Amino acid sequence: MKNLSILFILALLVSSCKTESNKPTRDGYLITGNAPGVYNGIRAYLKVADARGRQIPMDTAIVMNEKFVFEGKLEDPNMHFITVDNVIGTKQLILDNGDDVIIDVNKTNIANSELKGSGSTVLFNQFNLDYQDAKKDLVNLNNRIRLAKQKKDDSKVKELTAEMTKKDLDLKEMGYKFIDEHPNSIVSLILLDRQTASRDLNPDRFMQSYNNLDDELKNSFKGKALNQKVTAIVETLKRNEALNIGKPAPTFTAPDTNGNQLALNDAKGKVTIIDFWASWCGPCRRENPNVVKVYNKYHDKGLEIIGVSLDRPGQKERWLKAIQDDKLTWKHVSNLQYFNDPVAKLYNISSIPATYILDENGTIVAKNLRGPALETKIAELLN
Template sequence: MRKILAIFTLALLSFSCQDDKGYAITGSAENIKDGTKIFVSEISNSNRPQRVDTTEVKDGQFELDLEDNDNPKLSFLEVEGQNGNVIFISENKEINFELFKDSLRASRVTGGKENKVLEKYLDHLKAVNKKMTEVRTEVKAAFQNQDTAKINKLRKTEEEILDNDKVFKQKLVKENKDSFVAIMALTDLLRMKSLPSSEIRKMYESLPENVKQNAIARDLGKQLENASATEIGAKAPGFTAPTPEGEELSLKDAMGKVTVIDFWAAWCKPCRVENPKVVKIYNKYHDKGLNIIGVSLDRPGQKERWLKAIEDDGLEWHHVSNLQFWNDPVAQKYGVKAIPATFILDEEGTIVARNLRGDDLEEKIKELLGEE
């Protein structure tokens, strides 16, 4: 299930802002004892929160004058001894916090146009998450009762919630093109695969240039560029990687009349379950022009495990791996975030299908090979 509140774990953004009127923090901290430290953190270039300043509660209040910020950042307020944090966007404005000791996430943030848009966005995400949680609870009960009709109805409800979420984010971006939050919404749309990457890229390109100059916006642009490069109809990006024998093999040298790039790993149970079906297809069509190149996402130091899986599963096609787990450069070039993942190429190296399995994969291969 896709995570609706993915944006809370992004630890991402930094932006430019022309409105410079001074960055300061004030707030109330009812029921939080005097002397309790208040920490301010922001996302650094390493995409990890870094503490930038500290103050203390005095008479139920706190304040902090910070260095003016020409590049507003995704920031967090933490309270000593308390779990959680308060998310906000640093702006050259006075930003006010109303902290609730028993639930920091319920705290309120006011001040600055960015935080106003952020509040609207986070309220929407919380509402969507609540609805999805309720539906999933009902789906679980329907499964237990074997109520197929209700399950189908609830699945449609899920789709409606996600469709409404998609429409909301598109509207937010359209109405707030000069906002930090537009990048957050586009990032979520891409992560959740709510829209084709080509559509998200058009929205991204419509944003003002100053909004796209922060680190996370540039990262999003790179992700969109990679996604466009591996969409159906695009020429498959070339790559070269080490074989089990330690030699270098390129995609170009592994091409057939039809080529399947198969991202997998020895540790991936769904991949191993799928392998016998792929073996059957390969044995049936290899002599007619089908080639497969397996790209393994096995971990560093686990070459023997990779080789044993190849042998145990009878995978007699080409294999490469950098043994870098999810940091594999080929997987990153193809935007692979989950495995198994497949890309089906025609004789010219054009991507004609993605992520087909079993009978669907075989039917596509037969079509490309001109088999009846």
């Protein structure tokens, strides 16, 4: 009986040692790839995006016996990408120290591979699956709307369109909802960063989610970088909002062709065109004859134009020659600072030609009209 007790205690000790040895002892990450059907010697890559969004390999592994392994330590959690030679696609995953990730490689397209593991990777993978399902629902609804239109079933079209509008709003809200529910997850930070690429970014909703993030997350390296990006984007969005039709045009003062300061308010008429152009801009020069025609036709009725040139530093003579050659007899200003011109930055000019049309009160009534559309609008305002 005594011997049995000793054996029992020894068994417990052995069991205890085994349990302890199975606990993670890494302070880095481990990615195990299962790659059925992928030949020995094929390379797999773990990549990270650089500042320009390019995927740069940070580690390489060799497939042996249909498996490969990445192991290392990160300074900060971040989005990573796995690719395998001769396998189409890229698999995204969020990687953090302590993560133990398994990827079952889909040889047809690695983007369809299954990810298993802990923490951030699982959360991110599940969000992507839910997001893709929501996008498929929208595609299916769009197909059903097209079919209903072919059958001229107006009531069905109306019903499906309303459903599609709601689902589209739900899709846009999906990322924000996840972020609000996981304020301390690196996944939230990455999804918020992804939102910055949206063309219809809602700055108020964006800032609401950003401000709800955990302070530790916002103070991380990636959090601080996102804060800088967020600040720049919100400032641009606010400037764009201030330039919407119906808003008062931002006022400015800039050097004219003689170096004297000319203010927008001193150049306005019943209708005013602010024309952003440059001597080096081919499309601008080709549009100038049309602007000249409109000016000559409507100047006596109250049309004024102020040309804002984005010519480069040291090229004043080219600017003046272009004015003379193209017979641009209206008022002109330029700081000769290319796209860094303060007036161009005030009006968020990223390409030229660009125009703003103001009424007699200085309110923006139209933007970026050229050719016949420009004359039609001026005629509407002055006839």
